[in-house]
Amino acid sequence: MARIALENVSLDFPLFGAGSRSLKKAFMRLGTGGRLARDSADTVVVKALRELSFTVVHGERVGLVGPNGAGKSTLLRVLAGIYEPTQGLVESEGRPVALFDPSLGMDMEATGYENIMLRGLLMGLSRPELREKTADIAAFTELGEYLAMPVRTYSSGMLLRLAFAVSTSFVPDILLMDEWIGAGDARFLDKAQERLHGMVEESGILILASHSEEIIRRLCNRAFLLEGGRLIAAGTPEEVFAVYNDQGRAHEGF
């Protein structure tokens, strides 16, 4: 049974080289949520997450909502085990699989088939498991003969299909996504959602950060509103969007 529990998790993100004013300014313009505080040694520290505590259990599909820089992506990376929090405890049962940027971790010179193998191994599958699944994965991508060609010749939509197909070829305990499901053509989006629904029903947890109210309402049964690294509201997507929209902010951020 998949389960994630965060207890009082805070994460300070150091921005090195920020002594140069230009970078700091650029970041100030970029980051809206993260409070900028000055560290003693002329290093800017962004308080990306602050005192987060929550528990997500099996079968829940959580949408993360909030303006740009609210800490959604950072939180996903903490849940994926990529960032270790500065403070607090993250307990997770089950193996997380993160789908952040589909083209990352792909070898552009290698063929689609080789990338299926590569990505699968990176996600912790074994070679025999992958050999067994390759046909299924290939069928789901609908890329046909393109799979024998180098990935650099693919369009971004094709890359996405490939990444999605591999990453969802087995039912992960915990699936983490950062706003990319909107890419790809409409028919593939339907197909992807069908697969996602199936995956979540079978087991595990979905955590999806998105700016799209529609996608979160359709996919999620729970939502968290983040702002400035804090958890402002939690509840059903309807409740959370009511709070969010009440704040008079467009959901695209600023």
Place this chain on the structure above:
Amino acid sequence: MQQIRLAASDLIEGLRAWVVWGLLGWQDVRQRYRRSLLGPLWLTLSLGVMVGGLGYVYGDLFKTPIDSYLPFLTGGFVAWGLISTLITESCTVFVAAEGYIRQLRLPFSLHVFRLIWRNLIIFFHNALVFVVVAIVFKIVPNWGLLWLIPGLFIILFNAFWVGLVLGALCARFRDIPQIVSSLIQVVFFMTPIMWKPELLANRPVFVHENPFFHFVELVRAPLLGEAIGRDTWVITIGFGLIGSVLAFLFFARARRRIAYWV
């Protein structure tokens, strides 16, 4: 204490993921093959041309007979190619793997293993130049060549801790790679690779107190069929042991921050 345990499990998990770094490292090499006929053999070829050209000019300059100078030079270059590439690529080992580091939870050591594996494969490509030279100058291999195996192992062992340390430091301070590559160039000229150690008999400091000389010897001496000196064993193994302990303590402190730095 917990950080030490996490660092240790990073190293163990990294080693155990040999299927992954084996494939990644292999793919790095294959990438060089893919769009050209010669692939990594281009590097081998250019090494061959360089060694051939330098051999004739410097052999004359140093008044060393070519049939002893050229094998010495080739062995030195093959060894130096491995050592210097391992060091300079260590600087980018984590920065270049940013895509993996920020998307997947993988042991950090995996990227270092990949780097080492890739350079070992390329080393064997470059060693072909020595084979050609050995054939031309009729060097008959003797059992001493087997010392190459422990010699290489010591180099790679040292490369592992250097990779962890330089990889993390260079991710944090982005100007270190430039410093390292200029230092490497200086070291190249100060280390007996182009010139024989006997030529500097009145300043043995540059030879015997220069760790790079000993690391080069680990490869060059077996190739030339000579015995590896006792000092070389002591210094290189000592470097490996002391370095890896210090590097481990450093890695235990730095590990969790690498993901922020890249």
